[in-house]
Amino acid sequence: MTLSRRSFVKISGAAAAVLPFLGTKAFAQGEKLKVGFIYVGTINDNGYNYAHNQGRLYLEEQLGDAVETTYVENVPEGPDCERVLRELAQQGNKLIFATSFGFGDSVIKVAQQFPEVKFEHATGYMKADNVGLYNARFYEGRAVCGTIAGHLSQTGKAGYIGSFPIPEVVMGINSFVLAARKVNPDFTIKPVYISTWNDPAKEADAARAMIDQGIDVIAQHTDGPAALQVAQERGIVGGFGQGADMSAFAPETQLTSIIDHWGPHYAASAQAVIDGTWTAGDTWEGLKDDVVQIGPYGPKVTDEVKAAAEAVRTGQIDGSFMIFTGPIKDNTGAERVPAGVSMTDAELLSMDWYVEGVEQPA
Amino acid sequence: MDIYIAIIVTLVGAASPILIAALGELVVEKAGVLNLGVEGMMLVGAIAGFAGQYYTGNPYFALLCGAFAGAATSLIFGFLTLSLSANQTATGLALTIFGTGFSALAGAPFSARPIELMRPLFPLELATHPILRVIFGYAAPVYFSFIMVFAVWYFLKKTRAGLILRAVGENDLSAHSIGYSVIGVRYAAVLFGGAMAGIAGACFPLLLTPQWAERMTAGRGWIAVALVVFASWRPFRLLAGAYLFGLVMTMELYAKAGGGPLSVIPSELWAALPYLATIVVLVLISIRRDASSNAPACLGRPFLPSN
Numbered sequence: 001m002t003l004s005r006r007s008f009v010k011i012s013g014a015a016a017a018v019l020p021f022l023g024t025k026a027f028a029q030g031e032k033l034k035v036g037f038i039y040v041g042t043i044n045d046n047g048y049n050y051a052h053n054q055g056r057l058y059l060e061e062q063l064g065d066a067v068e069t070t071y072v073e074n075v076p077e078g079p080d081c082e083r084v085l086r087e088l089a090q091q092g093n094k095l096i097f098a099t100s101f102g103f104g105d106s107v108i109k110v111a112q113q114f115p116e117v118k119f120e121h122a123t124g125y126m127k128a129d130n131v132g133l134y135n136a137r138f139y140e141g142r143a144v145c146g147t148i149a150g151h152l153s154q155t156g157k158a159g160y161i162g163s164f165p166i167p168e169v170v171m172g173i174n175s176f177v178l179a180a181r182k183v184n185p186d187f188t189i190k191p192v193y194i195s196t197w198n199d200p201a202k203e204a205d206a207a208r209a210m211i212d213q214g215i216d217v218i219a220q221h222t223d224g225p226a227a228l229q230v231a232q233e234r235g236i237v238g239g240f241g242q243g244a245d246m247s248a249f250a251p252e253t254q255l256t257s258i259i260d261h262w263g264p265h266y267a268a269s270a271q272a273v274i275d276g277t278w279t280a281g282d283t284w285e286g287l288k289d290d291v292v293q294i295g296p297y298g299p300k301v302t303d304e305v306k307a308a309a310e311a312v313r314t315g316q317i318d319g320s321f322m323i324f325t326g327p328i329k330d331n332t333g334a335e336r337v338p339a340g341v342s343m344t345d346a347e348l349l350s351m352d353w354y355v356e357g358v359e360q361p362a
Numbered sequence: 363m364d365i366y367i368a369i370i371v372t373l374v375g376a377a378s379p380i381l382i383a384a385l386g387e388l389v390v391e392k393a394g395v396l397n398l399g400v401e402g403m404m405l406v407g408a409i410a411g412f413a414g415q416y417y418t419g420n421p422y423f424a425l426l427c428g429a430f431a432g433a434a435t436s437l438i439f440g441f442l443t444l445s446l447s448a449n450q451t452a453t454g455l456a457l458t459i460f461g462t463g464f465s466a467l468a469g470a471p472f473s474a475r476p477i478e479l480m481r482p483l484f485p486l487e488l489a490t491h492p493i494l495r496v497i498f499g500y501a502a503p504v505y506f507s508f509i510m511v512f513a514v515w516y517f518l519k520k521t522r523a524g525l526i527l528r529a530v531g532e533n534d535l536s537a538h539s540i541g542y543s544v545i546g547v548r549y550a551a552v553l554f555g556g557a558m559a560g561i562a563g564a565c566f567p568l569l570l571t572p573q574w575a576e577r578m579t580a581g582r583g584w585i586a587v588a589l590v591v592f593a594s595w596r597p598f599r600l601l602a603g604a605y606l607f608g609l610v611m612t613m614e615l616y617a618k619a620g621g622g623p624l625s626v627i628p629s630e631l632w633a634a635l636p637y638l639a640t641i642v643v644l645v646l647i648s649i650r651r652d653a654s655s656n657a658p659a660c661l662g663r664p665f666l667p668s669n
């Protein structure tokens with residue numbers, strides 16, 4: 001696949017070459033605030049990147065004439081990202097959102113060169129004076145999905161397609177399994193990492209491989225609906241939408257979806273830059289702040305299961321329920337979190353072990 | 363038992379589009395033209411096939427749309443490299459970039475719209491037994507790919523037209539001097555390659571994942587190009603090569619998802635096998651001179667009769 005990476009680089013190079021023509025007005029006080037976005041995939045993925053772009057549109061809608069936004073999609077994680085960020089900064093964007101984990105190193109480098117530009121990096125961990133972090137507590141949504149899976153799965157085995165074993169993905173898997181095992185203590189899951197965010201044919205084949213080996217519920221942490229479509233085609237119990245409502249692709253099979261709702265955060269950050277009150281923050285919001293939403297429940301979710309899912313959802317909103325509360329054992333049987341103790345954000349963000357019920361990925 | 367059947371069915375799905383695209387590229391290269399734009403033509407074929415299926419619901423019409431769109435895209439390449447004698451390598455890369463961008467543009471209105479998968483060619487009753495499912499359980503493009511392996515082999519080895527095409531690829535000046543239209547033959551080959559790449563691309567939304575996603579071929583066009591060299595320009599080796607790549611791509615996922623007999627070979631090894639296999643083949647080719655000499659002598663060289 002090295003050649004395809006090469007073509008990625010070429011294409012984004014071409015995109016970056018066109019960029020200077022998109023807007024040349026310099027930013028000055030009283031003028032429109034220019035806000036740039038970079039996405040790792042395409043805005044038409046119906047998932048993660050689509051959701052970020054919806055957030056950008058929300059920002060435009062809320063702040064109207066006060067802002068002007070630009071986005072660059074399909075930006076590879078790596079050195080090329082640095083150039084795209086620099087281009088955006090040179091065009092006068094004063095606030096730049098880098099929306100994927102792998103952009104982190106590039107953001108820090110470019111931010112040093114443009115101290116007057118504010119950067120915000122999604123799902124990252126490296127801060128600077130002009131680099132803020134923002135993230136969503138997707139794991140809260142995963143806990144709702146896991147609850148439904150625990151109730152509805154007949155084999156007690158679920159599949160989970162992951163992109164890369166980074167803490168964000170590991171945390172989601174663990175939350176899903178912890179929630180499912182509260183319903184069905186024998187519930188297990190087998191994660192399959194496919195080393196890409198967007199290769200629909202590979203996602204579909206991974207789903208086939210797992211369904212052929214006995215799972216009847218599928219979840220994914222990749223960016224599109226391919227796995228859900230296979231679930232529908234094979235008629236298994238169900239799957240979940242990721243990033244956005246994907247019921248159009250699997251009307252009977254989507255049990256519910258986790259919807260990323262970045263808009264309010266983007267609008268607040270842009271307003272803060274306009275007001276001159278922006279500081280490099282570190283926000284991590286979830287269901288309570290409406291940054292993570294649960295989509296409509298599918299036809300297979302019975303009233304009883306819906307009530308259980310809603311209890312988990314509302315419990316996380318009012319703070320009475322936290323999925324990562326001990327006792328939690330890891331998948332070797334060792335106790336990691338004692339009874340009654342909740343994991344801290346720092347522990348969650350560096351999570352590199354799986355809870356009981358997760359088969360160690362091959 | 364059932365799991366092996368399931369693996370074969372998935373593997374055939376993964377290998378067929380690569381095989382179809384590679385067969386097209388093989389004929390193009392046999393005529394002495396190197397078209398690196400397979401990935402781009404596949405993507406244009408994929409969006410055309412998706413649109414055809416979306417609007418008509420007739421998958422055969424959708425495949426035709428893919429073939430036509432792929433051929434039309436290849437015509438750009440043909441005009442630049444054959445009529446204007448542009449550099450084939452650079453033009454092919456540009457064609458991939460063009461195809462990626464154009465398909466994304468054309469596909470933008472189709473996101474969030476699912477289509478129907480193509481049904482198996484034979485009635486489902488024929489494929490109830492697992493063994494019969496391995497034989498009768500696929501949609502038409504799978505059988506098409508097998509027929510085309512024979513057809514391409516027969517055309518190149520046994521027909522006069524195939525002989526002329528090979529002559530054009532081996533020594534364009536000689537073919538020209540005895541009165542064959544080198545440019546005409548190469549145009550025909552490039553169009554055939556484009557149509558095959560377009561069909562291969564259309565297989566992605568029709569057979570594998572019934573949606574449109576940008577870059578949904580995800581580099582498989584490059585695998586097709588590499589396979590032609592891997593197979594040293596022989597159709598039956600191409601068949602073996604495509605299935606070998608399909609096998610390792612599929613087994614990596616099944617080994618990751620499963621336990622028991624499938625995890626005997628670690629998934630990391632499955633993931634590495636295509637690269638190991640490529641190295642082994644390249645070593646074998648360089649040891650056995652006859653294999654490397656199978657490369658068309660005029661491959662990638664523009665035809666300039668005045669020189």
